[in-house]
Structure formats: structure tokens, C-alpha cells
Amino acid sequence: MKRLLFFIPILLFTVSSCRDDIVVKNTPENVFLAFWNTMNDRYVYFEEKKINWDSIYTIYYPKAVAAKDENELFSIMSEIVVQFKDSHLYLAKSSTEGAGYLSDSTSYYYLVPIMYYYGFMPYAKYYDQYFTTYQYATKNYAYVSYSSFAFKQDISFVISTLDSLNLRDGLILDIRNNGGGYLDNALELASLFYAGEHTVLYKTPKMSPKRNDFSNPIPVKYTGRNIVPGTVPIILLTEARTYSAGNLFAYIMKDLPNCITVGERTGGGGSPIMSEYLPNGWVLNYPYIKNFSSKGVNMENGLEPNVHVNYVLYKDTIIDIQLKKAISILDSINSRRR
Amino acid sequence: MTYRLFCSICCFLFSISIIAQRNDYTQFREWSGGIGSMDYMNAAAIPSGLPGTVYRLEYRSGKISKRNANRIFEFAARTDYAYMLRRGLSTDLNKPYYHGEVKLEAICRQNIPVPIPNFTIDAGLGFSMNMLAGYNPTCTYENLYNEVYPYGNWFVSPDMHFKINYQANKFIFKGGFNAPLLVAGYFQEFQNMPYYSINNFGSVVKYYICPNTFAFITDYFRFDGFLSAMYLLKNSDKSQLHIKLTYSYESLNSTIHYNSEQKQKQMLSVGLVIRRK
Numbered sequence: 276m277k278r279l280l281f282f283i284p285i286l287l288f289t290v291s292s293c294r295d296d297i298v299v300k301n302t303p304e305n306v307f308l309a310f311w312n313t314m315n316d317r318y319v320y321f322e323e324k325k326i327n328w329d330s331i332y333t334i335y336y337p338k339a340v341a342a343k344d345e346n347e348l349f350s351i352m353s354e355i356v357v358q359f360k361d362s363h364l365y366l367a368k369s370s371t372e373g374a375g376y377l378s379d380s381t382s383y384y385y386l387v388p389i390m391y392y393y394g395f396m397p398y399a400k401y402y403d404q405y406f407t408t409y410q411y412a413t414k415n416y417a418y419v420s421y422s423s424f425a426f427k428q429d430i431s432f433v434i435s436t437l438d439s440l441n442l443r444d445g446l447i448l449d450i451r452n453n454g455g456g457y458l459d460n461a462l463e464l465a466s467l468f469y470a471g472e473h474t475v476l477y478k479t480p481k482m483s484p485k486r487n488d489f490s491n492p493i494p495v496k497y498t499g500r501n502i503v504p505g506t507v508p509i510i511l512l513t514e515a516r517t518y519s520a521g522n523l524f525a526y527i528m529k530d531l532p533n534c535i536t537v538g539e540r541t542g543g544g545g546s547p548i549m550s551e552y553l554p555n556g557w558v559l560n561y562p563y564i565k566n567f568s569s570k571g572v573n574m575e576n577g578l579e580p581n582v583h584v585n586y587v588l589y590k591d592t593i594i595d596i597q598l599k600k601a602i603s604i605l606d607s608i609n610s611r612r613r
Numbered sequence: 614m615t616y617r618l619f620c621s622i623c624c625f626l627f628s629i630s631i632i633a634q635r636n637d638y639t640q641f642r643e644w645s646g647g648i649g650s651m652d653y654m655n656a657a658a659i660p661s662g663l664p665g666t667v668y669r670l671e672y673r674s675g676k677i678s679k680r681n682a683n684r685i686f687e688f689a690a691r692t693d694y695a696y697m698l699r700r701g702l703s704t705d706l707n708k709p710y711y712h713g714e715v716k717l718e719a720i721c722r723q724n725i726p727v728p729i730p731n732f733t734i735d736a737g738l739g740f741s742m743n744m745l746a747g748y749n750p751t752c753t754y755e756n757l758y759n760e761v762y763p764y765g766n767w768f769v770s771p772d773m774h775f776k777i778n779y780q781a782n783k784f785i786f787k788g789g790f791n792a793p794l795l796v797a798g799y800f801q802e803f804q805n806m807p808y809y810s811i812n813n814f815g816s817v818v819k820y821y822i823c824p825n826t827f828a829f830i831t832d833y834f835r836f837d838g839f840l841s842a843m844y845l846l847k848n849s850d851k852s853q854l855h856i857k858l859t860y861s862y863e864s865l866n867s868t869i870h871y872n873s874e875q876k877q878k879q880m881l882s883v884g885l886v887i888r889r890k
Contacts, residue, residue, distance in 0.1 A: 558759040
């Protein structure tokens with residue numbers, strides 16, 4: 276009886292400790308299955324990207340199982356990733372090597388002489404790598420280039436710069452080269468251009484592993500700081516490299532009555548990224564939520580500007596026809612005002 | 614049927630409280646520290662699981678009821694910290710995951726008599742508060758990609774407790790387990806979380822503080838067991854000092870909001886117990 280009583284907890288320990296499935300072993304098969312299952316349960320854009328995920332399994336699973344080493348496995352999985360044409364889907368093998376889709380958009384580059392050519396002077400009060408400002412020499416126009424949201428943003432620095440610029444008759448906001456970054460940064464920057472609480476987007480999180488089980492749209496609200504008043508005409512320059520948080524920023528700005536978007540369709544990227552470890556230490560980055568604009572447009576498909584102007588790169592020249600168009604729109608708005 | 618069962622249990626508990634073997638101490642305090650291994654997976658952050666080393670600090674105190682010498686009230690506070698990392702991987706992305714847990718517990722146990730000398734059995738109910746959080750150092754402002762999210766949950770639960778004690782001269786051997794019957798609190802939703810933190814701290818805090826889960830043992834199954842040996846170091850008229858060696862085992866298997874979480878923890882702890890007579 277004594278032995279029997281003491282045997283009870285030992286028996287319970289034994290029964291419940293027979294588990295070795297928590298830490299998945301690092302084999303090519305398990306790496307592929309972890310990748311496939313995570314995507315299957317959590318990726319949100321199968322429909323938009325027109326990918327048949329089940330057929331991917333049928334085609335690539337046997338190849339992955341037969342992979343001789345990590346390099347071969349990586350090239351098999353890279354083949355899958357690029358088919359999505361989704362820059363938020365990124366399989367990282369190391370901190371310097373990974374597989375993902377790079378858009379073949381126009382390669383915009385920024386040249387100081389362009390600004391001089393169009394009558395802008397550098398506004399040197401503040402300087403930041405991603406935040407460049409110019410003041411029009413003869414008119415009350417200012418130019419602000421915001422080329423990334425992927426850094427720790429000091430919004431007070433942006434506010435004091437905008438306060439000191441002379442932008443009474445117009446502001447050209449250039450996010451053509453803005454490939455995105457942190458959502459917080461985009462929301463903070465956009466809040467400088469409107470007053471009061473504003474529904475900036477609707478989010479529809481995935482509610483279960485089922486492919487199309489999304490929640491009803493949930494409004495995401497943000498309170499504006501109204502640093503640039505609604506009386507100032509704003510021209511927002513966009514192009515295909517305007518992506519992710521840059522794309523979200525463009526959608527918020529387009530809703531403002533005093534903003535006109537000029538340039539090319541943005542690259543899309545309507546979701547923040549989630550990252551997960553695979554059994555071999557690689558990291559799978561994927562979009563995990565669908566965002567819709569305040570008008571209900573799926574942000575993944577990019578934003579078509581109000582005035583479409585293709586970016587044409589004239590080599591070794593100082594012609595920027597999108598900037599030129601922005602200035603001419605501001606001129607016409609101001610001539611009508613007078 | 615349920616009413617009859619309830620009455621039978623009440624009668625049983627009342628009768629054993631009269632005839633049960635009485636405790637030979639009035640209160641105790643216990644401090645212990647331990648080390649062990651842990652395997653952990655969380656579908657929301659580390660779906661392929663990670664192995665790790667876990668460290669524990671624990672404090673327990675108990676008091677025998679003045680009205681009923683076979684009833685003991687216990688309070689326990691436990692904190693676990695785990696360092697989880699897969700060894701032997703070639704990629705530089707392989708970073709450790711830090712995992713912490715805090716458990717506060719109030720327990721009421723009753724001695725159940727058994728017709729064997731030196732044997733006692735305790736059964737009881739407890740109420741515990743649990744908090745768990747995991748964090749990866751990649752989650753900084755410098756990494757846009759490869760930033761594995763933190764995770765966390767908190768919950769309160771009524772727990773069942775069962776314990777066997779056997780005394781042999783200076784040794785006391787114990788074995789037992791506890792398990793939550795149901796949980797209520799906050800668990801991470803499948804893919805929904807606060808969207809931004811700047812300018813929004815209040816609502817983010819509110820989101821994590823507000824409970825969003827009520828689940829039964831079928832969705833949240835945790836088994837927390839132990840085997841221990843206590844040795845009497847010092848005996849005086851007023852108190853006893855024991856050294857205690859404990860092997861503990863914890864297993865978790867839960868699926869809440871479609872996020873599965875599994876854990877297996879095995880630990881060895883050493884502690885000191887002071888019992889007042």
C-alpha cells in the first residue's frame with residue numbers, strides 16, 4: 276500500500292513527461308514544414324497574390340525533403356518566396372543573406388542640383404539623413420523629402436523644422452524614395468497635417484489559421500497635431516518605391532482635402548511584418564494583417580495618385596518632371612487664390 | 614446527480630477533518646532555488662520551439678488553521694527565468710530568447726487520513742495568479758526585418774492540489790501535483806495586437822490589462838508535479854530546520870485563440886524549511 280501510494284505521482288510524472296515534440300528537430304523536411312505551415316496559417320495575401328499554396332506543397336515538399344544541404348534547401352524555398360512578388364515576405368538565412376522580392380521600379384535618385392535648377396535652396400537649419408528640406412528662393416513654397424520610416428524618429432525635430440519653413444503657399448512632400456519602416460513613424464508624421472481624431476485606416480486581423488478568416492474592419496484612430504494647417508496646399512510625390520509605411524502615409528495624406536498626390540502608383544505593402552524562427556535558425560518574415568484605407572481600399576495594391584506623372588530618369592541631366600508638375604500645380608492653385 | 618456528489622464530497626471532507634492525523638507544527642516557511650531544463654514553443658512567436666536552461670526562486674509559507682488542525686493555508690510565490698537558445702546552428706540570426714514567469718498562489722489543503730503509519734495525504738484547492746513573458750533581443754528599433762515579437766499572457770486560476778507525505782525518522786518524503794481547473798485572463802490573440810504605441814500608451818496598457826480569455830482544462834492543461842526529500846537538520850522545542858531537495862516537473866499544453874503553447878520543464882531545487890511548533 277505504501278509503495279502504491281508513492282507510486283502514484285511517479286506514474287503521473289512518467290506519463291506526462293513522454294514528450295519530445297516541443298522542439299522541432301532541424302532537418303530539411305521540418306524546416307520546410309515549419310515554413311509551409313506558418314505561411315498556411317498566418318500569411319494574409321494568398322488571394323491578392325494569386326498563389327495556390329496547396330500546389331506549392333505538392334511541388335516543393337519532395338524537393339525540400341531531398342535537399343542535400345542548407346544551400347540547396349534555401350534555393351528551393353527562395354523559389355517559392357519570390358513567386359509572391361511581396362517585399363514583406365522575406366526569408367532570412369543570415370543577417371546579410373536572404374530571399375525576397377525586389378520591385379523593378381524606377382530607380383529614383385536625389386540630386387542637389389535638381390533643386391537648385393527648380394529654384395529651391397537648401398534649408399540648412401536642421402539636417403537629417405532621411406529628412407531633407409529646401410526653401411523656394413522666390414516663393415512661399417517649401418520642399419520636404421522624407422525618405423525612410425525605418426529609424427527612430429524625433430518628431431519634435433520635424434515639427435520645429437516645419438514651423439520655421441516658409442510654406443504658406445505650398446508644401447511639396449517627397450516620399451518617392453520611401454521604402455517604409457515603422458508604422459508609428461508614418462502615423463506620427465501624418466498627424467502633423469490634420470487636426471483632431473482621425474480614422475487613419477481599418478485593420479482586419481486574421482482570427483484563426485483558416486485561409487480567409489479575417490475580422491470585421493477595426494478602425495485605427497490617431498489624433499492629429501495640426502502643425503501644417505489645412506489652408507496650406509500639399510503636393511505629395513509618390514512612385515513605385517513608396518512602399519509599406521510609405522504607402523500607408525500616402526493613403527492617409529490622400530484623404531486630406533488640401534493634399535494632391537502626384538507621380539506614379541505606390542508599390543503597396545499594406546501590412547506590418549511578423550517574424551518567426553524556423554528550426555534551423557532562419558527567420559521567416561511575413562505580412563500578418565490586412566490594412567484598408569479610411570475609404571475601404573486594400574492598401575496592398577498600392578495607391579494611384581491624383582495626377583499620374585511617370586518618373587523618367589534623364590541621365591546626367593537635372594530634369595525631374597514630377598517635381599516640375601508639383602510646382603506647376605502649386606502655381607495654379609495660388610494664381611486662382613489671388 | 615451533481616447535488617448528491619457535492620453532498621458526498623462535503624460529508625467525506627467533514628469526516629476526515631475529524632479523524633485525520635494532526636500536523637505536528639503550526640506554521641512553516643520555505644526558501645528555495647533551482648535550476649533545470651525547459652523546452653518551450655509558442656505558435657505566436659517561436660512555433661518550432663526552443664530548448665533552454667531555467668532558473669527558479671521560490672518562497673512558501675503556511676499556517677495550520679486554529680479551528681481545524683488538519684487544514685493548512687499556504688501562500689507561495691515563484692519566479693522562473695529561462696534562457697532559450699538552439700545550439701549548433703550556423704546562422705548569425707540565432708539569438709537567445711528570454712522567458713520569465715511569476716506565479717502567486719494561495720492554497721487551502723486538508724489532510725486526508727490513510728490507515729498507514731507515517732503517511733498523510735493532502736488535497737485542496739488553490740487560487741493562483743500567473744504572468745508569463747518572452748522577449749528576444751532582436752526586437753529593437755534597429756531591425757525592421759528578423760524582429761521576433763515578444764509574447765506574454767497573464768491569468769488567474771483555481772487549481773486543484775494533491776500531495777502525499779511520508780515520514781521516516783529524520784526524512785520526510787513528499788510527492789504531489791497541482792493543475793489549474795480553468796483560466797481567466799489575457800492571452801495573445803491569433804494575429805491581433807495594438808497597432809502603435811506612440812501617442813497611444815493608455816489604450817495599449819488597457820488592451821493588455823483587460824481579460825480576453827476564459828478557458829477550461831481542456832484548452833489549457835498544465836500539470837505541475839514534484840517529488841521532494843526533506844532532512845531534519847536541527848530540532849528545538851520551538852522549531853525545526855530542514856533542508857529540502859526537490860525534483861519538479863511541469864508540462865503545459867494549451868491552445869487559446871488558436872495559438873498553441875507547449876512547455877516542458879524539469880528542475881532540481883534546494884531549499885531550507887523552518888517549521889514552528
